[in-house]
Amino acid sequence: MNALPALLLLGLVLATAGPRLLARARWAEREPVLALWAWQCLVVATLLCCGLALVLTGAAAWPAARDLLFSGAPHGVEAAYGFPLARPWAIAGAFLFAVGGVRTAMALGLEVHSARALRRRRQRELALRAPELPAGLGSRSGSGSGERLVVLENTQPKAWSLPGPRARLVVTTGALHRLSDRELDAVLAHERGHVRARHHWLLQCAEALNTGFPGAGIFVLFREQVGRLVELAADDSAARRHGRLATALALVELNTAPGPAESCPALVSEVPGRVDRLLAGEPRLSVAHRLRLTVGALAAVGAPLALAFAPGLHALI
Incomplete structure (x- = not known):
């Protein structure tokens, strides 16, 4: 089979069957970190299919691009790809894939810019509303983390994180009064897990892809599943250090009333x-699994x- 049709067929299968299988996988809740990895691989594979298809259609449409792509290649490699294709179809395909690439880049750039602006605004608001405590305060695990803890005057028990070069772990006075020491440690470990794993980067990519391709099933499910799985992964990070019971109790205490948006918000219905x-x-799953x-x-x-x-490899054999 020609490489281009094979890539298009594979991309279609990955974009349709792959997300449904992953979304229904029962093992994902037991291994949220592995599930996040699988989702990223699925999305990267789909984007690779589109990117490689762009390269091949561009080479089929324009001889100059083909000469550049196969410059220095051994004899027979270019012929193995079956060029040229019907030029009008090749030009239309290259244009379509190029538009998709530009949309993805623009959506990702806009999402990153918006997220950074939002973080800077929230950090300025926090600096005005609450003093910063010394680094390490509230970290009873002795992990030596570099995040700073900010206490915000608010009767509602809430906690969230602001990622970035100067990450902030924010807790309200209501949370300090309501949570036990171990529950507070679990809450901070949960938010620290988000910051250390760079979950905000993953969420931004998922949001950008969904924005760039609205209605595309793979990116809709990717955004939904990432938002859920990062919370499960952070729950596990806290539970490993401070116990499942303390983490569960802290979740209940922090979700008894609506409050400010978190960096990785979860719907109350999911709590x-x-x-x-x-x-x-x-x-956990076995190592072999x-x-x-x-x-x-x-x-x-x-x-x-x-x-x-x-x-190309077949032509060289």
């Missing part, structure tokens, strides 16, 4: 499920590259 999951304490899932995710990324280079 009971998160609490039940923590209290159930299901064991995790390894198989990791290899499968990597195979999804490698498949578009294998299809794109297969004709």
Whole structure:
């Protein structure tokens, strides 16, 4: 099969069947970090299919681009790709994929710019409303983290994080009064897990892709699942250090009343499920199972590259 049709077919399968399988996977709640990795691999593989298809359609449409792409390639490699295609179709395909690439880049740039502006505004507001405590205060785990704790005067028990070069962990006085010491430690560990894992980057990419391609099922599900899985991953990070019970109790206490938006907000309707999951304490998947899932995710990324280079490699054999 020609590389271009194969890439288009693979991209279609990945963008339609892949998200549905991952969204229904029962193992995702037991391994949220691995599930996040699998989602990223699926999205990268789909984008690779589109990017490589852009390169091949561009080479088919314009001889100059083809000469540049295959400059220095051994004899017979270019012929193995079956160029030229019907020029009008090749030009239309290249234009379509190029528009998609530009939309993705613009949406990601706009999302990053908006997120940075929002973080700077919130940090300025916090600086006016509350003093900063010394670094490490509230970190009883001895992890030596560099995040700064900010206490905000508010009767509602809330906690959230502001990621960035000068990350902030924000708790209200209501949370300090309502939570026990261990529950407070669990809350801070949860927010610290978001900051250290750079979950805000992942959320920004998911939002940008959904904005750039509104209505595309893979990106809609990617945004929804990432928002849920980062919370589960942060829950696990807190539970490993301070116990599942303390983390579950802190979740209940912090979601009894509406409050300010968090860096990785979760719908109130999802909190009971998160609490039940923590209290159930299901064991992790076996190492062999995790390894198989990791290899499968990597195979999804490698498949578009294998299809794109297969004709050329076959010509060299």
